[in-house]
Amino acid sequence: MSELGPGVWPPAPTRTERLLLRGSEARDRAAFVELFASPEVGAYTGGPRPREELERVMPEVPGRRPGCFVIDLDGAMIGMVTLDRRDAESPRHVRPDAEGAELGYMFLPQAWGRGYAAEACAAVLDWFAGASPREPVVLRTQTANARAMRVAAKLGFSEVERYEDYGAEQWFGVRPSATPPR
Numbered sequence: 001m002s003e004l005g006p007g008v009w010p011p012a013p014t015r016t017e018r019l020l021l022r023g024s025e026a027r028d029r030a031a032f033v034e035l036f037a038s039p040e041v042g043a044y045t046g047g048p049r050p051r052e053e054l055e056r057v058m059p060e061v062p063g064r065r066p067g068c069f070v071i072d073l074d075g076a077m078i079g080m081v082t083l084d085r086r087d088a089e090s091p092r093h094v095r096p097d098a099e100g101a102e103l104g105y106m107f108l109p110q111a112w113g114r115g116y117a118a119e120a121c122a123a124v125l126d127w128f129a130g131a132s133p134r135e136p137v138v139l140r141t142q143t144a145n146a147r148a149m150r151v152a153a154k155l156g157f158s159e160v161e162r163y164e165d166y167g168a169e170q171w172f173g174v175r176p177s178a179t180p181p182r
Contacts, residue, residue: 009023009065009066009067010022010023010024010066010068010069011127014123014127016119016120016122016123017119018073018116018119019071019072019073019116019119019120019123020071020072020073021069021070021071021072021081021120021123021124021127022069022070022072023064023068023069023070024061024062024063024064024068024070025061025070026060026061027077028061028062028063028070028077029058029059029060029061029062031076031077031078031108032054032058032062032063032077032080033051033054033055033058034108035079035080035106035107035108036048036049036054037049037050037051037054038108038109040109041106041107041108041109043145044141044142044144044145044148045106046166063080067082067083067084067085067101068080068081068082069081069082069083069120069124071107071111071116071120073111073116078107078108078110078111078116079105079106079107079108079111079116079117079120080105080106081103081104081105081120081121081124082103082104082105083101083102083103083104083124083128083137084101084102084104085101086100086101086102086138100135100136100137100138100177101128101132101135101137101138102137102138102139102140103121103124103125103137103138103139103175104139105117105120105121105151112147113147117147117151118151118154118155121151121155122155125137125155125175129177132177133177134177135177136174136175136176136177137174137175138160138172138173138174138175139152139155139157139172139173139174139175140170140171140172140173141170141171142166142168142169142170142171143162143168143169143170143171144168144169149171152171152173155175156175157173157174157175158173158174158175158176159171159172159173160172160173160174
């Protein structure tokens with residue numbers, strides 16, 4: 001599996017109109033625990049994880065890996081956006097070579113409804129288009145997650161298919177690469 005772009009991870013912090021996208025730091029640990037333990041956040045992601053388990057297993061600096069952007073508002077983590085490299089073993093493909101990346105995001109409930117997800121995801125997609133201009137990005141979500149469906153449309157994702165998984169209807173969409181493959 002190839003890297004997500006040139007250079008060392010994380011890339012330089014990126015500012016949007018209201019947010020800072022940066023690599024993870026030790027001070028983000030409590031927010032990561034809250035994110036994964038939240039019943040509201042877990043409603044469409046397989047359910048919340050037990051807080052006690054998270055406190056025990058969460059690394060000192062969680063999310064420190066290529067493709068994980070911490071979303072910072074006024075000095076505090078409010079969520080994360082991830083890009084994960086897809087390979088031939090990944091389910092569902094939009095290109096025969098199975099290349100591309102999958103966008104994911106999670107925000108703390110107090111950050112919902114303010115447009116932060118679309119703003120942060122757009123910045124990550126812009127970064128990826130610069131780092132890997134010929135690669136498409138895919139996104140999967142439950143069709144019941146109306147907020148995520150709106151964000152996908154706002155970001156320019158087009159439906160490829162719907163399918164049943166995890167006991168619910170799933171939506172699989174693609175955002176074309178910035179530069180057509182040659």
